[in-house]
Amino acid sequence: MNSHTTEQRIPGSRSLDVLRKQYVGSPAGAPGVGGPRGPMGGPRRGGGPGVHAKGKPKNMRATVRRLLSYVTSYRWQLLLVFCFMIVNTAASLYGSFQIKPIINNLIDPTLSASARISALSGSLLILACVFSVGIVTNYVQARLMLKISQNTTEAIRRDLFHAVQELPVRFFDSTPTGETMSRFTNDIDSIDMMINHSLTGIVSGVINLVGTFIMMIFTNIWLTLITVIFLPIFARGGAMIANRSTKYYSGQQAALGAVNGYIEESVSGQKVVKVFNHEDVCVEEFTTLNNDMRDKQFRAQFWGGIMGPIMGNTSQITYALTAGIGGLLCLAGRFDVGGLALFVNFSRHFSMPINMISQQMATIFSALACAERVFTVMDQPPEEPDVPGACTLPADAAGCVELFNVTFGYVPEKTVLRNITLRAEPGQKIAFVGSTGAGKTTITNLLNRFYDIAEGEIRIDGINIRNYTRDSLRSNIAMVLQDTHLFTGTVMENIRYGRPDATDEEVIAAAKTASAHSFIMRLSDGYQTMLQGDGANLSQGQRQLLNIARAAISKAPILVLDEATSSVDTRTERHIEHGLARLMQNRTTFVIAHRLSTVRNADAIMVLERGEIIERGNHEELLALNGRYFELWSGITELD
Numbered sequence: 001m002n003s004h005t006t007e008q009r010i011p012g013s014r015s016l017d018v019l020r021k022q023y024v025g026s027p028a029g030a031p032g033v034g035g036p037r038g039p040m041g042g043p044r045r046g047g048g049p050g051v052h053a054k055g056k057p058k059n060m061r062a063t064v065r066r067l068l069s070y071v072t073s074y075r076w077q078l079l080l081v082f083c084f085m086i087v088n089t090a091a092s093l094y095g096s097f098q099i100k101p102i103i104n105n106l107i108d109p110t111l112s113a114s115a116r117i118s119a120l121s122g123s124l125l126i127l128a129c130v131f132s133v134g135i136v137t138n139y140v141q142a143r144l145m146l147k148i149s150q151n152t153t154e155a156i157r158r159d160l161f162h163a164v165q166e167l168p169v170r171f172f173d174s175t176p177t178g179e180t181m182s183r184f185t186n187d188i189d190s191i192d193m194m195i196n197h198s199l200t201g202i203v204s205g206v207i208n209l210v211g212t213f214i215m216m217i218f219t220n221i222w223l224t225l226i227t228v229i230f231l232p233i234f235a236r237g238g239a240m241i242a243n244r245s246t247k248y249y250s251g252q253q254a255a256l257g258a259v260n261g262y263i264e265e266s267v268s269g270q271k272v273v274k275v276f277n278h279e280d281v282c283v284e285e286f287t288t289l290n291n292d293m294r295d296k297q298f299r300a301q302f303w304g305g306i307m308g309p310i311m312g313n314t315s316q317i318t319y320a321l322t323a324g325i326g327g328l329l330c331l332a333g334r335f336d337v338g339g340l341a342l343f344v345n346f347s348r349h350f351s352m353p354i355n356m357i358s359q360q361m362a363t364i365f366s367a368l369a370c371a372e373r374v375f376t377v378m379d380q381p382p383e384e385p386d387v388p389g390a391c392t393l394p395a396d397a398a399g400c401v402e403l404f405n406v407t408f409g410y411v412p413e414k415t416v417l418r419n420i421t422l423r424a425e426p427g428q429k430i431a432f433v434g435s436t437g438a439g440k441t442t443i444t445n446l447l448n449r450f451y452d453i454a455e456g457e458i459r460i461d462g463i464n465i466r467n468y469t470r471d472s473l474r475s476n477i478a479m480v481l482q483d484t485h486l487f488t489g490t491v492m493e494n495i496r497y498g499r500p501d502a503t504d505e506e507v508i509a510a511a512k513t514a515s516a517h518s519f520i521m522r523l524s525d526g527y528q529t530m531l532q533g534d535g536a537n538l539s540q541g542q543r544q545l546l547n548i549a550r551a552a553i554s555k556a557p558i559l560v561l562d563e564a565t566s567s568v569d570t571r572t573e574r575h576i577e578h579g580l581a582r583l584m585q586n587r588t589t590f591v592i593a594h595r596l597s598t599v600r601n602a603d604a605i606m607v608l609e610r611g612e613i614i615e616r617g618n619h620e621e622l623l624a625l626n627g628r629y630f631e632l633w634s635g636i637t638e639l640d
């Protein structure tokens with residue numbers, strides 16, 4: 001919101017030692033560290049908090065319960081999915097089971113050739129039916145699950161967006177934008193992955209495991225016992241590999257986030273990099289990050305991509321053992337060849353669901369951590385609700401603004417404004433001047449209750465602003481903020497933002513007041529020109545003129561202009577002076593300007609220093625005082 005929060009970041013201006021400590025020195029994927037930092041130390045979007053995703057949620061029960069509350073509206077569909085999974089697994093197992101009769105019939109010496117062929121074709125027919133059922137159930141189940149996960153994440157995204165819209169300015173001033181963004185992107189993506197893949201993976205894994213186990217017992221109990229003895233060994237091995245690969249994977253993700261963040265920041269800040277000749281430092285820092293990513297990726301791929309399959313292959317030991325012992329049983333006439341073929345087929349696939357379940361569990365934990373962070377943002381206290389019985393500040397309010405002993409600090413330990421008392425009569429023009437950081441913008445932040453004050457009182461038309469509804473208060477204060485902002489949309493739409501029901505003619509009239517009309521007409525599509533990326537295709541001064549036009553279209557009786565014309569050249573400024581004067585007519589106006597010529601005709605000028613009004617009066621009175629204003633005016637001292 002304030003200019004000092006939008007300071008330019010210069011990639012490549014950080015000591016490598018600090019970087020090394022931050023990226024390389026930290027244990028891979030250490031959870032809870034808040035993800036990788038940007039080149040200047042800020043958390044990164046993309047790799048930011050989404051990365052410590054691999055940590056476990058702090059309050060798992062509450063998170064699961066809350067997630068379930070989103071999913072339970074689809075409980076019938078979920079039940080259907082579950083049924084389809086069972087049918088699907090049963091079909092697949094029954095399909096495998098056909099190996100037994102196929103082989104046994106083929107090698108049965110008592111059967112004639114034609115009987116064998118008819119038995120074989122019978123089995124093939126059953127196989128065709130069974131696999132058709134498998135295909136259909138798989139399709140329906142996947143579709144249903146996709147729908148459930150998409151609807152759920154849509155609802156979570158909607159609730160999160162609603163919650164974010166209600167958050168106080170304090171939240172946005174103290175939370176990096178990238179961090180809030182990654183709640184919407186990385187974190188919700190992880191939740192989507194969990195619902196769509198991991199949950200179904202685990203459930204179908206368990207069904208598979210149970211089904212296979214039953215079939216194994218049914219086929220041969222002794223061979224099943226041998227498999228079961230080896231089971232804990234593979235389960236442990238699988239869990240160990242899953243653990244390691246998850247740990248290294250989170251390290252890889254963190255490194256990836258850091259590299260992506262660094263690229264993003266240095267590409268978008270390329271001009272600043274070039275201005276300060278930081279190219280070499282940038283390359284050096286990037287190399288450090290890049291090497292780190294290579295190492296972490298190597299470990300992650302090694303454990304996830306190589307060790308996993310190797311471990312999987314060692315489960316072939318049971319395959320060999322059961323094949324050997326089963327063969328002996330066949331020779332002894334206590335088992336049939338078809339049954340043996342079937343059993344080794346089952347035992348071979350037995351360890352698969354175990355590995356899958358342990359891997360999916362890790363994904364689920366990390367997604368729950370993501371969900372927890374999303375819910376944390378949702379649970380942030382919204383702007384304080386209007387007091388009971390709050391009244392509406394009417395649209396035809398007079399606009400008398402009074403501050404009584406207002407003392408305020410953004411954080412308790414640092415007071416920014418001290419004992420500010422002033423009174424602006426309806427239609428008066430009050431100016432604030434003073435050094436950077438003196439507290440000028442802060443005063444305007446209090447007027448429209450971006451921040452609430454703890455000490456003192458602000459009244460509009462004689463009533464404490466806390467007793468007005470926030471909406472009616474804000475709709476009566478038109479503001480040109482120090483940080484200009486334009487939305488993606490046409491010029492017309494951007495100006496109309498100030499009053500959605502304004503007609504095209506009113507928009508054009510407002511643009512003329514702000515002296516924006518002539519440059520708008522020179523744009524390729526005039527008022528229909530699309531603005532993108534915060535009006536990147538406009539000059540800074542033109543952006544300010546559009547922001548003034550947006551305030552001009554509003555009929556609010558109170559107007560705040562915070563450095564509204566600071567980027568406009570003096571000639572244009574003089575040009576719009578006329579329009580501004582018209583705009584200020586009959587409105588109580590607060591003007592903040594470093595350029596003192598802009599404020600000299602104000603009814604009262606307040607000179608602020610370190611949060612206090614040290615001088616007040618009109619231009620002549622202040623000059624006569626021969627104090628700070630005089631110094632500023634005559635340029636004896638420079639603004640610090």
Ligand SMILES: Nc1ncnc2c1ncn2[C@@H]1O[C@H](COP(=O)(O)OP(=O)(O)OP(=O)(O)O)[C@@H](O)[C@H]1O
Nearest residue numbers: 002003173410416435436437438439440441442443
């Ligand atoms: N969101 C914030 N959180 C914490 N401190 C803040 C915040 N915004 C401003 N401050 C602090 O409050 C003080 C006053 O800031 P303010 O933006 O009001 O100054 P200003 O007079 O408008 O300066 P400028 O002329 O540069 O715009 C500064 O010391 C600043 O560091």
Ligand SMILES: [Mg+2]
Nearest residue numbers: 003440441482
């Ligand atoms: Mg300011």
